[in-house]
Amino acid sequence: MATGAASTPHRRFSVGLTGGIGCGKTTVANMFAALGAAVVDTDEIAHSLTAPHGAAMPAILDEFGAGFATPEGALDRAAMRALVFSDSTARHRLEAILHPRIRDAAYAAAAIATGPYLIFVVPLLIESGTWSERVDRILAIDCPEQVQVARVMARNGMSEQQVRAIMATQVTRAERLAAADDVVVNEGGLDALGPQIASLHAKYLGFSERMSRLPLEHL
Ligand SMILES: CC(C)(COP(=O)(O)OP(=O)(O)OC[C@H]1O[C@@H](n2cnc3c(N)ncnc32)[C@H](O)[C@@H]1O)[C@@H](O)C(=O)NCCC(=O)NCCS
Ligand SMILES: Nc1ncnc2c1ncn2[C@@H]1O[C@H](COP(=O)(O)OP(=O)(O)OP(=O)(O)O)[C@@H](O)[C@H]1O
Secondary structure (H helix, E strand, O other), X not given: OOOOHHHOOOOOOEEEEEOOOOOXXXXXXXXXXXXXXXXXXXXHHHHHHOOOXXXXXXXXXXXXXHHHEOOOOOEOHHHHHHHHOOOHHHHHHHHHHHHHHHHHHHHHHHHHOOOOOEEEEOOOOOOOHHHHHHOOEEEEEEOOHHHHHHHHXXXXXXXXXXXXXXXXXXXXXXXXXXXXOEEEEOOXXXXXXXXXXXXXXXXXXXXXXXXXXXXXXXX
């Protein structure tokens, strides 16, 4: 195998994309993917782990009982949502099963994803310390709380109280903004997103290019 600077392995520049429930993480991530970024979405991974006969299902049913499975063998999401957003101990038990598996699957997906830089979509990035250390930059998708509530109510048919119960388990908007390096404002129509994403994509390509010139030990 060749040696020297040219063949020294390089770490890929990575962005952690986060935001409160309904702020527009998936919408924005899809726009980065359309521009060529490699996107790894931990919400999608969580869904596949809990799909019919998903890899986390045996552990979840052991912990919570067979009543939390649908007839197809998937997680009964509405039942689990009702439990974990009214009982923090149950939420921590579910997270203890899912989060390590989500992390492992996300790193595995990242290793084979193609693109000049990586975007990890992580709803609980600020809440869970390890992700902040894993990414080079934090991008928050931001919108007013009232907009979050309205979007999730419209999408999931949930009550305002149910949406606010989920929001209460997440960091506040101010805490998220304080932790972010970059912010996408998603409080208006979709048209306002395009220029913001194009400008961030150009910036991330620049970071990625600079990082690709540094050998791993200098990063
Ligand atoms: C409780 C579950 C079954 C409810 O499923 P549901 O289909 O209603 O929601 P979904 O998984 O699509 O998540 C939607 C949003 O809810 C919020 N949310 C989900 N889990 C959590 C959590 N543990 N704490 C705070 N907010 C959460 C996030 O904003 C997320 O984007 C599900 O959210 C779940 O399995 N959560 C535990 C895994 C997890 O922590 N996922 C989020 C980080 S990857
Ligand atoms: N700028 C916008 N204008 C109108 N609707 C929007 C806008 N951004 C997002 N939405 C809608 O709001 C809802 C939430 O958006 P999205 O799913 O992208 O958010 P999310 O942060 O990924 O949500 P979750 O936290 O629940 O996973 C979706 O129905 C989406 O189509």
